[in-house]
Amino acid sequence: MDPRSEVLLRQAELFGGPLLLAGLPADDLLGQLPDARGWSWHAGEQATLDARFTGRCQFGVSPPAGDFTSAVLFLPKSRELTDYLLTALAARLAGRPLFLVGEKRAGIERAAKQLAAFGKPRKLDSARHCQLWAVTVEQVPATPDLEALAQRYQLELADGPLTVVSLPGVFSHGRLDAGSALLLQHLDRLPAGHLLDFGCGAGVLGAVLKRRYPDSQVSLLDVDAFALASSRLTLAANGLQAEVLGGDGIDAAPTGLSAILSNPPFHQGVHTHYQATEHLLRQAARHLQRGGQLRLVANSFLKYPPLIEQHLGACLTLAEDGGFRIYQASRP
The missing domain is CATH 3.40.50.150 (Vaccinia Virus protein VP39)
Structure with missing residues (x-):
């Protein structure tokens, strides 16, 4: 199991109901969260996830259609891409939680500051050399034009x-x-x-x-x-x-x-x-x-x-x- 997924599962009570996992690793997280769906932009991870969890993960540059009670973004490398992804997710989550998880060496603490555009960020957990942050989306952005x-x-x-x-x-x-x-x-x-x-x-x-x-x-x-x-x-x-x-x-x-x-x-x-x-x-x-x-x-x-x-x-x-x-x- 990816350490970022392990951190999420430490707080599994937060992730019931329809949940979108954006940029998720190709592990068993979808199996542990049966009401979740995935959004991947990595063709290899998408193929692995689709083989194990057919129809539950979408490949592309835009979030899948559907109503989600919350979303988790697995921190990517690029700050510009993180901005786009957070905005695309926050645009769909008025009044609902948006989570950000990533490795410390990937800059999760710095990236968590990007959540402030939508509300007040709060750190929920720190383990496995990773951190989990959350914000309730109070300032709802427009859907970004990629x-x-x-x-x-x-x-x-x-x-x-x-x-x-x-x-x-x-x-x-x-x-x-x-x-x-x-x-x-x-x-x-x-x-x-x-x-x-x-x-x-x-x-x-x-x-x-x-x-x-x-x-x-x-x-x-x-x-x-x-x-x-x-x-x-x-x-x-x-x-x-x-x-x-x-x-x-x-x-x-x-x-x-x-x-x-x-x-x-x-x-x-x-x-x-x-x-x-x-x-x-x-x-x-x-x-x-x-x-x-x-x-x-x-x-x-x-x-x-x-x-x-x-x-x-x-x-x-x-x-x-x-x-x-x-x-x-x-x-x-």
């Missing part, structure tokens, strides 16, 4: 400007990160066919690929619903069409790809983890056609070349700059 919260910026590229639309919580919100900037300079001579932007974020790479290779099929894949929504907005802002897929890792990708391109993240919440990227490197060959290419950018301290060579083939370093390297390998 798209209005987007940050838009332009990239000046060789083939013209590209508009990027970034939603709260998406990687490198409102700016182009250094790794992606380097990869954008090395997208030439890709094999024709089906191109995949793995871990698409705001859709920068996928949009550039579709514009540069208009005759190729382009798919964008991410685990996060807010990234998927951002990618769709970025594509639309540039008059481009591509397939946007939600899924947890490379197993959710199509097969027969001519190329996989990625700036894979290695953080989830406050935790550092490399499993998604390492799994990509182990499984890329299964999704590439013969001669298909893997091209990714990564921090130079990450020891990816041996893994690439073990599971795919000879690993070339195409470029190195600013602490990043671009690796390329092809399926034999």
